[in-house]
Amino acid sequence: AEAQDAATVNELMEPLHPADIADLLEQVDSSERAAILKVHEIDGETLSELDESIREEVFDLLSPGVLSDAVRELESDDVVDIIEDLEDDQQKAILDALEDNDRLAVQQALSYPEYSAGRLMQREVVAGPEHWTVGEAIDWLRSREDLPDDFYHVTLVDPRYHPVGNVTLGKILGHRRDVKLKDIAEDSFRTIEATEKEADVAYAFNQYHLISAPVVDEDGKLVGVITIDDAMIVLEEEAEEDILRLAGVGDESSLSDKVVATTRRRAPWLAVNLATAIIASLVISLFEDTIAQYVALAVLMPIVASMGGNAGTQSLTVAVRAIATKDLTGSNVLRVIRREVLVGTVNGVIFAVVMGLVGWVWFGAPMLGAVIAAAMIINLVVAGLAGTVIPVVLDRLKVDPALASGTFVTTVTDVVGFFAFLGLAAVVLL
Amino acid sequence: AEAQDAATVNELMEPLHPADIADLLEQVDSSERAAILKVHEIDGETLSELDESIREEVFDLLSPGVLSDAVRELESDDVVDIIEDLEDDQQKAILDALEDNDRLAVQQALSYPEYSAGRLMQREVVAGPEHWTVGEAIDWLRSREDLPDDFYHVTLVDPRYHPVGNVTLGKILGHRRDVKLKDIAEDSFRTIEATEKEADVAYAFNQYHLISAPVVDEDGKLVGVITIDDAMIVLEEEAEEDILRLAGVGDESSLSDKVVATTRRRAPWLAVNLATAIIASLVISLFEDTIAQYVALAVLMPIVASMGGNAGTQSLTVAVRAIATKDLTGSNVLRVIRREVLVGTVNGVIFAVVMGLVGWVWFGAPMLGAVIAAAMIINLVVAGLAGTVIPVVLDRLKVDPALASGTFVTTVTDVVGFFAFLGLAAVVLL
Incomplete structure (x- = not known):
């Protein structure tokens, strides 16, 4: 059997x-x-x-x-x-x-260092002298027994073995035998340094629609080639990493991980979250007397913090992705911050009106409505500001914004949310 | 000037x-x-x-x-x-x-429908009859004036113009003129239907390391070709979409969007969040009397909800990505749910101990510590369960889990968090 x-x-x-x-x-x-x-x-x-x-x-x-x-x-x-x-x-x-x-x-x-182009490249390269013609290239390719399974260019090299151009196989097949390869080489030609980070390599492939690119060592000599399928895998991994880091899952590798390994990866993030939650609780404890006199505050206070946390997450996610795709740069950062603050203001006003009315009707207290409305505007403006400034600053400090922004932003929106709501309530209602 | x-x-x-x-x-x-x-x-x-x-x-x-x-x-x-x-x-x-x-x-x-292979494909195809030799292919390619800028295969077609194989240009260049193309065609050969969804096309390119694939109409006739660079863009967009949807930003297109457009996209998500926050507040309001007697509860209650929300987000992000990458299927879903519940239990116990001690020391009340510890375990187990089951169910119902899971999961963890903590407190402490 x-x-x-x-x-x-x-x-x-x-x-x-x-x-x-x-x-x-x-x-x-x-x-x-x-x-x-x-x-x-x-x-x-x-x-x-x-x-x-x-x-x-x-x-x-x-x-x-x-x-x-x-x-x-x-x-x-x-x-x-x-x-x-x-x-x-x-x-x-x-x-x-x-x-x-x-x-x-x-x-x-x-x-080569981990996550560098040198680790990613294939060493089997198809290269020939820059003076070759189409016919010479074809004869040489036919004579070789050990061509790589997949290659898309013949790379032209000078006598020092420095790459000087790339000719696509389509062009070689489409031209007569006496045409010079350098006359049909691609217009845009880029080499990659073996020590370059693989994330930057993937960016270059995506941005410039490369199909394969030669890799050079520190002397500029051709040492390998990176093809688009490898770049595609890196691009996918980078996006995956951002998603998981934004969610506080670290670099969880897969569904087949065991319980212990998974717990060990996630617990530190929950510990950080616990620390920020305790900070928020300390803010609340400043107002214990106020809450004791006016219990409706305890019922409503999570709303302001939650809305701030959500709005902050929206802003920070957009900022983190824009930093990763190099769309957010020094030249537009001020304009983006301005936009996020304005969006926070407009949404703040909208939800201030809604929540002000809800608070008023629910507890029959117009001033309670006014307090929650004011706190909502303050927290959503702060959320837009913190959600953009924090990732930008972390990136400048060479800390991965996907990894750390969430904690900082929610700490800010929790603290500001509870403080604004309970503080205003203490002043206005008592 | x-x-x-x-x-x-x-x-x-x-x-x-x-x-x-x-x-x-x-x-x-x-x-x-x-x-x-x-x-x-x-x-x-x-x-x-x-x-x-x-x-x-x-x-x-x-x-x-x-x-x-x-x-x-x-x-x-x-x-x-x-x-x-x-x-x-x-x-x-x-x-x-x-x-x-x-x-x-x-x-x-x-x-063709939006986001289908038919929209993505190039119509310029390089195809020849299945009986061709290397020499015939080269002669024909040289004679053509209108070759596409980028192509990586010659697609072999039968007399009805149905694709039957793909030959890489590298193989054509590496073999003698009299070799038959069908003898050097690729082992694995896939065609794509023009009506297929572009996300599935991108998945196939990534999974099977395709470089280009022929597209056929409903009669199986060759109508175009999709190349890896187009698939790479779709793959990037899909990951981007998941990130933004998970963060409740919808399909925000870019940093250059105006304030009004951005506000209009984000406000509905904040409105949904407001609704779930109000549901959580309703749960709290059930316990107004308890809180009035014991204000420390108001100070500590956001902690349990916040930890549940975080743990739930961890689980749901892993589940949403695994569904997107087709790693989470009917055959392993029960095992994954079991793992997430176990991870929730282990983390629940860890943070129950930590938070139980904090609560005890802070307020000098051992029973308060016990209540928060028990609520923590309950909420983290529920978070692991809800974080996996909710996206899987949404996916079965053909609702994008990236879009909707977050709201459901945080509603569950908020409600369970507040209810477990305040309910246990009402029973045990008063």
Whole structure:
């Protein structure tokens, strides 16, 4: 029966794309994963599609033979991606499985900083001298046995091996054999430094619609190439990171994380939130006597703070994203702050009127309505201001605004919300 | 002096990439924009890089001649992208400027639903019969005058013009003239239906590392091609949309939006938040007598609600993203819910201990500490449950979970937070 199960599993997996097999392995639980891997021989591509959170577990389940076969199929950038987060002994096992020149390529890539272009690039480049013609390029490409699986340009290099231009394969195919490559090179040509941050690389691909770009070392020599599919993955990861950081989830890697790992990642954020909530409570405690005399204040006070928190989150999210996409710069920051303050004022007035009436009708006290209305305007203006200024300042201080803005902004809107409402109430109502 | 200014402006803009010129136009204010456009002749590519929010304004500033020259430079998919959101008279002006067959292509694209593959695709395809050899393909490509600027595959079609395979240009260049194209076609080959949603197209490109894919009509005939750069833009937009929706900013398009437009987009979300805040206040008002007797409750009660709201936001953000990336499916939903509830329990216990001690020490009342501790555990467990179940249910009901989850989850955590804390206090302390 077991042999039959094995045949069934393999039959079901056969038509699947490696990315889908990897997803399947992520979605089942540990024991099912072990059962599948016992009967299904995993290949290199599936390995490189696996989410980090289960990679170590899967590697431990594989026999050394299957693992080295799988890894040997991969290009150097994929091997780097797989092993950079592994523990030393697993890393060593995989490096040992590689052929000598592949191992060297991987080790060189690992010598670049994490999250740099050097880690992201493929080392297999297709380059030729700048004086080549279309015919010479085609003859040379045909003669090579080891062309990369995917390449989109022939990069032209000068005698010092510095890239000087990029010719798309479409242009090479569309021109006669005697046309010079440099005459059909792309107008806009950019090189990427190997030490550049991968987030900046992804930005450049997106902004300038690049399809592949040569990577150079500190001497300007061509050392690799980055293609758009790698940039797309980074772009997706950056957006994902912003979403999770804005929500106070840190860099949670995936749904397959265990309870302990997840708790450990989220608890610090809740601790920070607890600290800010206690600060807000301290503000409330300043007005204990006022509340004791007028309990309606306790009923209404969370509304002002909550509205401020929401409006502040709106402003800060827009600001954080605009900073990430380089749309918010020194040249328009004052105008954006002005806009957010005005939006806060207008929304403040709208919801002051609504809430003023609600407070009046609910508790039959017009002055209570007036107090909550005034506090609402104050807090929404402050929310617009803090929601923009705080992320901008954090960014200038080289702190990721996605990571820290939320805490600061809600602390401000909580404190201002409770203080304005209860303070005005103490003065006006008692 | 004006002529000199004009020369300076043009000199400064000359070396810039169209994407950067577009950014610059977005970052200055309206009057500066008008001044620049008076002296700088905008080209088609810059036009297609402009953010929607200022597109209409810029179009109104351009003379009909400049506008038609600019539009005529563009490929059909870029024209579609520019005009789909314009008002009818502006749309007509641009269509009239196009040559007959370009206009037809644009009109056909506009006949597909918004946000569909048909709107996204380029109509210029590079396709040949399935029996071609490498040599025949190269000869044909060289003979054509009208090759697209960017293409990455030759698509093989059968006699009914149904796509049957994709050959990368790299493979064509790497093989001898007599090799058959179908022998070097890619292993994995996917076609996209013209009516497919663009979000699903972007997902397929990202999941299967596609570089370009043929688009077919309802009869399976080849009608266009989508390339990875278009998919990358959609992927970025989808992530952006999720971030903004999660923050209750709707689909704010950009920093250059005016105060009125921004207020109009954000106010409805604040109104929804006000409604949920009032619901929370109603819960508090049930316990007015309790609070009047024990004012410390008013000081501490926002803490439990705030912690629940934060923990709920953590869970729901992870769930919303996992739904968007198709990582959360029917096969693992129960396991994920179980994990979130367990994480909520563990964090609940941790912060119950911390807050129980704080409450005890601060107010010198051990039972008050016990009440807040119990309420904390209850609310954090509920937060984990609601934060996962609510987005999953909304998704099943075909409501975008990014758009609506936040409101529901915070309503639940507010209500449960206040009710558990004040209710337990009423029973235990009085």
